[in-house]
Amino acid sequence: xxxxxxxxxxxxxxxxxxxxxxxxxxxxxxxxxxxxxxxxxxxxxxxxxxxxxxxxxxxxxxxxxxxxxxxxxxxxxxxxxxxxxxxxxxxxxxxxxxxxxxxxxxxxxxxxxxxxxxxxxxxxxxxxxxxxxxxxxxxxxxxxxxxxxxxxxxxxxxxxxxxxxxxxxxxxxxxxxxxxxxxxxxxxxxxxxxxxxxxxxxxxxxxxxxxxxxxxxxxxxxxxxxxxxxxxxxxxxxxxxxxxxxxxxxxxxxxxxxxxxxxxxxxxxxxxxxxxxxxxxxxxxxxxxxxxxxxxxxxxxxxxxxxxxxxxxxxxxxxxxxxxxxxxxxxxxxxxxxxxxxxxxxxxxxxxxxxxxxxxxxxxxxxxxxxxxxxxxxxxxxxxxxxxxxxxxxxxxxxxxxxxxxxxxxxxxxxxxxxxxxxxxxxxxxxxxxxxxxxxxxxxxxxxxxxxxxxxxxxxxxxxxxxxxxxxxxxxx
Amino acid sequence: xxxxxxxxxxxxxxxxxxxxxxxxxxxxxxxxxxxxxxxxxxxxxxxxxxxxxxxxxxxxxxxxxxxxxxxxxxxxxxxxxxxxxxxxxxxxxxxxxxxxxxxxxxxxxxxxxxxxxxxxxxxxxxxxxxxxxxxxxxxxxxxxxxxxxxxxxxxxxxxxxxxxxxxxxxxx
Numbered sequence: 001x002x003x004x005x006x007x008x009x010x011x012x013x014x015x016x017x018x019x020x021x022x023x024x025x026x027x028x029x030x031x032x033x034x035x036x037x038x039x040x041x042x043x044x045x046x047x048x049x050x051x052x053x054x055x056x057x058x059x060x061x062x063x064x065x066x067x068x069x070x071x072x073x074x075x076x077x078x079x080x081x082x083x084x085x086x087x088x089x090x091x092x093x094x095x096x097x098x099x100x101x102x103x104x105x106x107x108x109x110x111x112x113x114x115x116x117x118x119x120x121x122x123x124x125x126x127x128x129x130x131x132x133x134x135x136x137x138x139x140x141x142x143x144x145x146x147x148x149x150x151x152x153x154x155x156x157x158x159x160x161x162x163x164x165x166x167x168x169x170x171x172x173x174x175x176x177x178x179x180x181x182x183x184x185x186x187x188x189x190x191x192x193x194x195x196x197x198x199x200x201x202x203x204x205x206x207x208x209x210x211x212x213x214x215x216x217x218x219x220x221x222x223x224x225x226x227x228x229x230x231x232x233x234x235x236x237x238x239x240x241x242x243x244x245x246x247x248x249x250x251x252x253x254x255x256x257x258x259x260x261x262x263x264x265x266x267x268x269x270x271x272x273x274x275x276x277x278x279x280x281x282x283x284x285x286x287x288x289x290x291x292x293x294x295x296x297x298x299x300x301x302x303x304x305x306x307x308x309x310x311x312x313x314x315x316x317x318x319x320x321x322x323x324x325x326x327x328x329x330x331x332x333x334x335x336x337x338x339x340x341x342x343x344x345x346x347x348x349x350x351x352x353x354x355x356x357x358x359x360x361x362x363x364x365x366x367x368x369x370x371x372x373x374x375x376x377x378x379x380x381x382x383x384x385x386x387x388x389x390x391x392x393x394x395x396x397x398x399x400x401x402x403x404x405x406x407x408x409x410x411x412x413x414x415x416x417x418x419x420x421x422x423x424x425x426x427x428x429x430x431x432x433x434x435x436x437x438x439x440x441x442x443x444x445x446x447x448x449x450x451x452x453x454x455x456x457x458x459x460x461x462x463x464x465x466x467x468x469x470x471x472x473x474x475x476x477x
Numbered sequence: 478x479x480x481x482x483x484x485x486x487x488x489x490x491x492x493x494x495x496x497x498x499x500x501x502x503x504x505x506x507x508x509x510x511x512x513x514x515x516x517x518x519x520x521x522x523x524x525x526x527x528x529x530x531x532x533x534x535x536x537x538x539x540x541x542x543x544x545x546x547x548x549x550x551x552x553x554x555x556x557x558x559x560x561x562x563x564x565x566x567x568x569x570x571x572x573x574x575x576x577x578x579x580x581x582x583x584x585x586x587x588x589x590x591x592x593x594x595x596x597x598x599x600x601x602x603x604x605x606x607x608x609x610x611x612x613x614x615x616x617x618x619x620x621x622x623x624x625x626x627x628x629x630x631x632x633x634x635x636x637x638x639x640x641x642x643x644x645x646x647x648x649x
Contacts, residue, residue: 306628
């Protein structure tokens with residue numbers, strides 16, 4: 001039985017280091033004990049008894065299990081972890097009395113204070129590995145809650161090890177207790193919320209399974225109604241007089257194309273997967289095209305994902321944040337199912353090509369649109385500042401207005417949310433259209449005055465004193 | 478449960494972890510330039526600003542007026558995630574030799590994403606929460622960090638565990 005749950009590991013990771021630790025402490029005690037007062041001596045006795053107790057209990061357990069040919073149980077890890085952590089806490093809490101400041105520092109080895117954490121760390125790590133080994137699911141659990149609870153316990157174990165247990169190998173400051181409290185509070189909150197979400201999910205699944213009639217209704221709600229509602233919530237969240245200053249919560253998605261694409265994507269996901277190759281191919285194409293749309297929103301909401309679960313309990317903003325993930329996962333599953341069905345009728349390479357081209361369609365259209373804006377802007381700047389009088393200019397004023405508006409908005413906003421920007425798209429726009437530069441306010445004003453009317457700042461270089469003087473005619477030869 | 482050969486791989490992962498952990502204690506912000514750069518680039522896109530590197534100090538994110546240095550690198554998250562993925566990979570995967578390097582790489586990509594998210598969300602909502610709820614700024618900052626890191630860690634674990642324990646149906 002040569003594995004981590006072999007009790008022999010206890011002798012290696014616990015007995016040996018703690019015996020060494022005890023010998024080090026004993027040696028140090030021999031040096032300083034004559035300089036210690038009664039209170040410190042009392043603490044040293046407790047320290048000695050504590051270390052002996054730890055060695056004896058763990059060694060006895062290991063020996064007992066070894067002689068019976070049994071593995072280390074999960075109960076050992078559950079009991080040993082708080083015991084050792086408690087001991088380390090007690091040690092650091094009383095360190096000022098165990099090694100009082102009256103002891104000359106040259107009598108104490110430099111790293112002495114951290115020895116307890118360091119030498120007990122292998123035991124703590126071993127308890128963690130025992131826990132994780134027992135908790136990592138091997139067979140399918142029949143009880144959903146137990147399975148989920150065990151599964152979620154694994155990453156939480158790793159996280160607690162990394163943030164609370166591991167720092168104990170060094171001396172910890174007074175803020176560590178506060179840090180531990182915050183970690184445990186957040187951990188318990190997240191665990192509760194994960195269980196809540198899973199519970200709702202399981203309940204929802206069971207309700208849908210009751211009748212297939214509800215399946216389409218459920219899909220319409222999830223893939224059409226909620227996304228449109230989500231866009232609406234994002235775009236109208238600020239119900240104030242200043243709402244015109246903000247594009248939306250996550251970005252400015254007011255343009256009608258977002259609603260159209262959301263509707264189209266929803267319809268594509270709601271349509272049934274019939275066993276008809278032509279119909280299915282058409283559906284596959286549409287789903288491939290709209291996949292880039294849902295992938296974009298998945299990227300936008302990804303940074304906020306852990307908070308979406310908390311946000312569900314709040315204003316309802318959680319739907320904004322979780323919906324793209326849910327739809328993204330479902331969309332991937334549907335595309336995968338379509339692919340599996342269609343590969344019986346069409347070559348796989350063709351299907352990959354179709355899905356790739358479909359995915360790239362929307363980004364390509366966006367890029368072409370941005371290039372058009374770039375051309376327009378360059379044409380405008382040339383027209384205003386370095387006109388070629390032999391050339392006929394045909395400026396797309398609508399595109400120009402949009403470009404100027406974006407430049408003005410970008411100059412005003414700091415962050416991409418609560419703003420008139422669109423995450424990633426605005427950065428892409430700036431890269432393509434403006435080469436990551438901007439236009440000065442004077443230039444913006446001049447362009448506006450030339451094409452849309454309004455005041456323009458006059459260059460002081462000409463120093464016109466009589467405002468009635470204007471150029472009435474211009475001829476070239 | 479773990480067999481002997483699996484234990485060896487996990488022991489190697491533990492050694493790598495301890496080695497990197499010690500190495501981190503002697504690293505400076507300048508040493509972590511390559512480690513920080515992808516995360517800062519991602520943040521530059523998210524915040525639509527620039528973050529020039531100040532030698533000895535770190536990256537200065539102009540839009541948020543924050544300095545991203547060693548303490549923001551996510552190195553500890555990287556190590557934690559690496560251990561978790563290694564253990565999972567060694568437990569489930571048949572090809573154990575590539576588990577450790579792949580775990581290092583996946584953990585790194587995960588750290589770039591999660592740490593960027595953490596900093597981004599902190600920049601956006603920390604001040605708002607501190608002012609509205611009257612909670613100490615450091616506590617809010619820490620709570621945001623824990624929520625982001627742990628939330629994504631749980632999601633990564635569920636995803637990785639599902640992918641690794643998924644059994645392919647027999648070929649007809």
